[in-house]
Amino acid sequence: MNMLKTTMLLAALTALFMALGYTLGGSGGAVISLLVAAGMNLFTYWNADKIVLKMHNAREVDAQSEPNFYGLVANLARRANMPMPRVYIVDNPNPNAFATGRNPENAAVAATTGLLSMLSRDEVEGVMAHELAHVKNRDTLIMTMVATIAGALSMLANFGLFFRDSERNGLATLLAVLIAPFAAMIVQLAISRTREYGADRTGAEMSGKPLALAAxxxxxxxxxxxxxxxxxxxxxxxxxxxxxxxHISEMFSTHPATENRIAELEALAEQMGSGPRRSALDPLSRG
Incomplete structure (x- = not known):
């Protein structure tokens, strides 16, 4: 089912790419857009991890350079019976983390320095379990491919804004500049919001600490x-x-509301018997 959804979403983005190419260059533009989209999909499939890691200037770490962080990820991967991913740190004060790679055998996980400095060990473990869950659920490939194609759609639309013949059909110009990128964003939202809930649940089960991830x-x-x-x-x-x-408006957020994710994790904690239900906005133990 996950593979079917992936195929359908990529087909939808490719169709949008072709429609945008048609508005800018007619049937020839549509053919060129199809070839470009196919080439992008193929290239991204084999190079998804490299694209994302280079984009972030991520540096790879190991058991010698970052024993605590690397060991934490290794323990989670072992517990989940997964191949050990490559581990990276991004020098960025924005507290965040991500996973990438076309499959569990070719995966990488990364955390920013901002996240590592802000969270306790249990909380970092919860976050990295979430990222490993994306790898285990095979979300990473589609997330990277959608990011690549959606970005290309935006660039193509900007190209159309500057170079479209103003004497020609105004409706086509509107489609090229506004509707296609917005439609791509809607597809993108549909992907991310459902998969974040799934990764929260799988990651919480993997770490055994849903309240730590909630916090x-x-x-x-x-x-x-x-x-x-x-x-x-x-x-x-x-x-x-x-x-x-x-930093983007809630309307265009690629994630569910944080409060909803926290509520789901608190409910999961009750089911797992890992502690009494409480708001993750309240202070938790730093241990």
Missing amino acids: ALAKISGAAQAIPNPVSERNPSAAQLYIVPT
């Missing part, structure tokens, strides 16, 4: 909105990669 979300969601993130500012479609949204 982490409560802490970093506000800070991620307030502290600039140069990567998402340059490429807004990258926002779907993060555990919490960066």
Whole structure:
């Protein structure tokens, strides 16, 4: 079912890309757009992790350079019976984390220095379990591919804004500049919001500490909105990669409301018997 959804969503984005190409260049533009979209999908499939990591200037770490953080990820991967992913740190005060890669055997997880300095060990463990859950659920490939194609749609629309013949059909210009990028964003939202809930649940079960993840979300969601993130500012479609949204309006958020995610995790904590129900906005143990 996950593969079917992935195929349908990529087909929808490719169709939007072709429609936008048609408005700018007729049937020839549509053919060129199809070839470009196919090439992008193929390239992104094999290079998803490299694209995202380079975009963030991430540096790889190991058991020698970052024993605590690396060991935490290794313990989670072992507990989940998953291949050990490559581990990265991003020098960025914005508190966030992401996962990338085309499959669990070729995956990478990363956290920003802002996140590592803000959270307790249990909370960091909850966040990284969420990212490993994206890998386990095979969300990372589609998230990266959608970010790439949605970004290309926006660039193509901007190209049309500057170079479209103003004497020609105004409706086509409106489609090229406004409707296609908005439609791509709607597809993007449909992907991310459902998958974030799934990763929260899988990650909480993996770590055994749903309240720690809830507390982490409560802490970093506000800070991620307030502290600039140069990567998402340059490429807004990258926002779907993060555990919490960066500074964009709620209407265009790629994630469910943090309060709703916290409520789901608190309910899961009750089911798991990992503690009494309480608001994750209240202080939790730092242990």
